[in-house]
Amino acid sequence: MDVTITCPECGSGIHVVPNQAAVAAKCEICQHVVDVQFTSEHEQAKLCQCPVCARKDFYQQKDFNRKIGVTLFVIAAITSIWTYGLSFVALWLVDLVLFKKLGSIAICYKCQTIFRKVSNIGEIRPFDHEMNDRVIYADHDFKGKPLSH
Numbered sequence: 001m002d003v004t005i006t007c008p009e010c011g012s013g014i015h016v017v018p019n020q021a022a023v024a025a026k027c028e029i030c031q032h033v034v035d036v037q038f039t040s041e042h043e044q045a046k047l048c049q050c051p052v053c054a055r056k057d058f059y060q061q062k063d064f065n066r067k068i069g070v071t072l073f074v075i076a077a078i079t080s081i082w083t084y085g086l087s088f089v090a091l092w093l094v095d096l097v098l099f100k101k102l103g104s105i106a107i108c109y110k111c112q113t114i115f116r117k118v119s120n121i122g123e124i125r126p127f128d129h130e131m132n133d134r135v136i137y138a139d140h141d142f143k144g145k146p147l148s149h
């Protein structure tokens with residue numbers, strides 16, 4: 001499993017590999033030190049608890065590079081003038097191919113830590129706006145349980 005911690009100070013990504021001996025990760029940009037706590041589950045690529053904030057609420061999404069997506073969309077929009085919209089069809093095809101190749105990643109609702117190559121990714125649910133709002137604005141801890149009404 002690859003872990004990318006979002007630096008709480010400057011927002012940079014801090015890459016770490018799970019290691020029970022590690023107790024902190026340092027941001028190379030602003031030198032901020034983030035406490036981490038890895039378990040043997042993390043070392044086995046199993047995601048049950050966040051090593052940074054100790055929460056158990058995660059969502060999964062495609063590992064899609066948003067900057068590339070936006071750039072492609074802009075190119076398609078500009079060239080559509082000359083291609084009579086055909087560039088959007090091309091973009092749609094590129095999207096289709098790209099999305100098939102992309103893996104899924106898990107993200108912590110609370111601290112935005114990103115987890116790649118997670119073995120139990122199938123157990124993690126897609127993004128839920130209501131859960132996100134309650135975790136971020138109300139500091140609610142779902143303890144890994146899905147939202148129920």
Ligand SMILES: [Zn+2]
Nearest residue numbers: 007010027030
């Ligand atoms: Zn930083």
Ligand SMILES: [Zn+2]
Nearest residue numbers: 050053108111
């Ligand atoms: Zn977290």
